[in-house]
Amino acid sequence: xxxxxxxxxxxxxxxxxxxxxxxxxxxxxxxxxxxxxxxxxxxxxxxxxxxxxxxxxxxxxxxxxxxxxxxxxxxxxxxxxxxxxxxxxxxxxxxxxxxxxxxxxxxxxxxxxxxxxxxxxxxxxxxxxxxxxxxxxxxxxxxxxxxxxxxxxxxxxxxxxxxxxxxxxxxxxxxxxxxxxxxxxxxxxxxxxxxxxxxxxxxxxxxxxxxxxxxxxxxxxxxxxxxxxxxxxxxxxxxxxxxxxxxxxxxxxxxxxxxxxxxxxxxxxxxxxxxxxxxxxxxxxxxxxxxxxxxxxxxxxxxxxxxxxxxxxxxxxxxxxxxxxxxxxxxxxxxxxxxxxxxxxxxxxxxxxxxxxxxxxxxxxxxxxxxxxx
Numbered sequence: 001x002x003x004x005x006x007x008x009x010x011x012x013x014x015x016x017x018x019x020x021x022x023x024x025x026x027x028x029x030x031x032x033x034x035x036x037x038x039x040x041x042x043x044x045x046x047x048x049x050x051x052x053x054x055x056x057x058x059x060x061x062x063x064x065x066x067x068x069x070x071x072x073x074x075x076x077x078x079x080x081x082x083x084x085x086x087x088x089x090x091x092x093x094x095x096x097x098x099x100x101x102x103x104x105x106x107x108x109x110x111x112x113x114x115x116x117x118x119x120x121x122x123x124x125x126x127x128x129x130x131x132x133x134x135x136x137x138x139x140x141x142x143x144x145x146x147x148x149x150x151x152x153x154x155x156x157x158x159x160x161x162x163x164x165x166x167x168x169x170x171x172x173x174x175x176x177x178x179x180x181x182x183x184x185x186x187x188x189x190x191x192x193x194x195x196x197x198x199x200x201x202x203x204x205x206x207x208x209x210x211x212x213x214x215x216x217x218x219x220x221x222x223x224x225x226x227x228x229x230x231x232x233x234x235x236x237x238x239x240x241x242x243x244x245x246x247x248x249x250x251x252x253x254x255x256x257x258x259x260x261x262x263x264x265x266x267x268x269x270x271x272x273x274x275x276x277x278x279x280x281x282x283x284x285x286x287x288x289x290x291x292x293x294x295x296x297x298x299x300x301x302x303x304x305x306x307x308x309x310x311x312x313x314x315x316x317x318x319x320x321x322x323x324x325x326x327x328x329x330x331x332x333x334x335x336x337x338x339x340x341x342x343x344x345x346x347x348x349x350x351x352x353x354x355x356x357x358x359x360x361x362x363x364x365x366x367x368x369x370x371x372x373x374x
Contacts, residue, residue: 091115
């Protein structure tokens with residue numbers, strides 16, 4: 001089935017007890033045993049499994065084209081499970097421009113447990129190959145990257161990972177399964193912060209790992225999920241299932257708006273640089289055009305005049321809310337260096353923009369007023 005049909009139908013079934021078309025929310029901690037000690041539907045305790053979470057995991061696996069999905073309480077909990085599934089002395093290779101919390105987790109938390117890691121510019125395959133070791137177990141890929149929107153070649157990086165027996169794990173949060181298909185490019189695991197575009201309404205927190213075809217690895221991740229306990233609530237699972245149903249149509253709107261806004265900003269004299277892979281001037285445009293069906297709803301801009309000029313712009317805008325996160329119907333803008341702190345590699349004049357579902361002309365008029373200093 002095509003992804004629009006999968007988004008609308010995967011994981012959904014008519015409730016057998018009532019005939020309800022919309023699935024119920026199972027707000028229960030525990031489940032009754034049968035007289036013989038068994039469980040009639042296989043559910044024991046909601047930390048271990050819940051009907052809504054099972055439906056969600058079915059839908060997520062179908063969307064990405066994987067064999068299994070494991071849902072978590074946040075994207076960082078999902079990332080945590082990947083690192084925790086490794087052993088002391090194992091090595092992880094990361095992008096130098098990965099989401100800053102991913103880098104911090106590897107270095108500040110798991111580094112103390114003996115996990116070894118390096119980071120490099122993954123557009124430089126020579127640098128990637130030089131840093132790979134016999135102990136490398138994960139090559140972490142993030143494309144487009146957060147917040148610089150750098151684009152890297154998933155197929156080439158997956159091949160590099162497999163050459164040393166490592167898994168290629170792709171953070172597909174920004175592209176979503178609608179725009180980018182990591183498994184078709186050789187990836188082994190896909191990670192999502194489902195808080196973002198999959199949820200789509202800025203009203204839940206969640207994460208997920210989808211595995212292509214490794215049953216033993218899936219079993220290990222499920223152990224991490226149930227013993228670690230970082231599972232999404234039944235209500236968050238229900239909200240996410242609802243959000244997924246409109247994902248294909250929302251993403252088309254996000255992409256169209258972002259492309260229009262990026263083109264406008266690229267010619268504005270007050271803007272030093274626009275980072276958006278849909279622009280032919282973007283250094284990763286050719287790769288993005290090859291491995292993505294569209295270029296997403298995220299962009300970053302660098303404002304002439306430095307940090308203060310960029311902060312002043314955010315204060316003058318009316319339709320762009322100063323807030324962290326992305327992927328909701330409302331447009332957001334934030335000064336990333338302030339959020340990331342002293343370890344940031346974001347330029348001090350950089351603003352990350354999540355382009356929402358408002359009319360593009362209204363967004364451009366708001367930016368024009370803000371850039372004029374009004």
